[in-house]
Amino acid sequence: MNELPRTRRPGGRSARVGAQVHQAVTELIGERGYGNFTVGEVAARAGVADSSVYRRWGSLEALLTDVALTRLNARSPMPDTGSLDGDLRTYAAQVAREITGPDGPALLHLAFALSSSGQQGLLAGDDLRAERTRQLQSMLDRARDRGEPAPDAYDVLDHVLAPMYIRVLFGMVPLTPDYVDGLVDRLL
Amino acid sequence: MNELPRTRRPGGRSARVGAQVHQAVTELIGERGYGNFTVGEVAARAGVADSSVYRRWGSLEALLTDVALTRLNARSPMPDTGSLDGDLRTYAAQVAREITGPDGPALLHLAFALSSSGQQGLLAGDDLRAERTRQLQSMLDRARDRGEPAPDAYDVLDHVLAPMYIRVLFGMVPLTPDYVDGLVDRLL
Incomplete structure (x- = not known):
């Protein structure tokens, strides 16, 4: 996995991780249905460490909630x-x-x-x-x-x-x- | 597990297994949501062997389909x-x-x-x-x-x-x- 240098602005990296993780969740729901995947599978697809997901969202359910709220509210x-x-x-x-x-x-x-x-x-x-x-x-x-x-x-x-x-x-x-x-x- | 003697009529045992497995599926969906359980968990709750479930339904999806068709059609x-x-x-x-x-x-x-x-x-x-x-x-x-x-x-x-x-x-x-x-x- 290509990790960017630590000197990169945290805001930029944080936003990128957020977008990658949201995209990974949306794809996994589309492919397997709600609940048929783990935090580890989300992290692997997003190309981030499991610990990054847990640190930011705490649980799979909190992550799913964040994705739903963001997508359904912002898009129309x-x-x-x-x-x-x-x-x-x-x-x-x-x-x-x-x-x-x-x-x-x-x-x-x-x-x-x-x-x-x-x-x-x-x-x-x-x-x-x-x-x-x-x-x-x-x-x-x-x-x-x-x-x-x-x-x-x-x-x-x-x-x-x-x-x-x-x-x-x-x-x-x-x-x-x-x-x-x-x-x-x-x-x- | 109390297995009944082999001489029992197959129809009776088969119907009983069917009802127990259907009930187990309905309970597990209620508790965990669709997809958040395995054939092994259904079998354990129904008190039957995994192989009985696979032999009769072939897959978890086929079993879920059978439960939905039976319940939603027969009940009203x-x-x-x-x-x-x-x-x-x-x-x-x-x-x-x-x-x-x-x-x-x-x-x-x-x-x-x-x-x-x-x-x-x-x-x-x-x-x-x-x-x-x-x-x-x-x-x-x-x-x-x-x-x-x-x-x-x-x-x-x-x-x-x-x-x-x-x-x-x-x-x-x-x-x-x-x-x-x-x-x-x-x-x-």
């Missing part, structure tokens, strides 16, 4: 198109693209696995869900502030997000633009 | 109340009860894990889905035969089943009767 900022119709269509299309992309099913499985993996996982799942719900709620609040009638965030979950999640989890893909728009039409 | 026969409204309400309440029961989340995770675990799992997931869709379709066909307007089976999946599945997967339980009836009302 909420749209602000000026109308609820435009916002919801853009948002639904973004989510459809994200969950049908190469890492999408793995990230979905991870999010659900977190919710069912005991207290630490439940809390991580709660954080993830709370952050996304907050973002969605602010989109709906903007619509109400403009005087547009807006559905509840739970209605968006139940009738736009849930059908798309379940179809991806069942392998019923692709999600066509007509299908995704149809879910929004039905809700509005 | 489709209702036939004489009206679509009654059938859908009864069906939705059955599914809600099943997926929020002690084994429900484990079975849901298993069904989704199968869909993402390579070719054998995909086929098993397809079988499971095809069987349930066939049952649902025959309920909707009966309604149409009586002259009642009936939704598409996919609409039932998207707007009644998917929201319940996702709420259970996210730990957003219980599913109240009002909530479940509300999903059916909205669909009809």
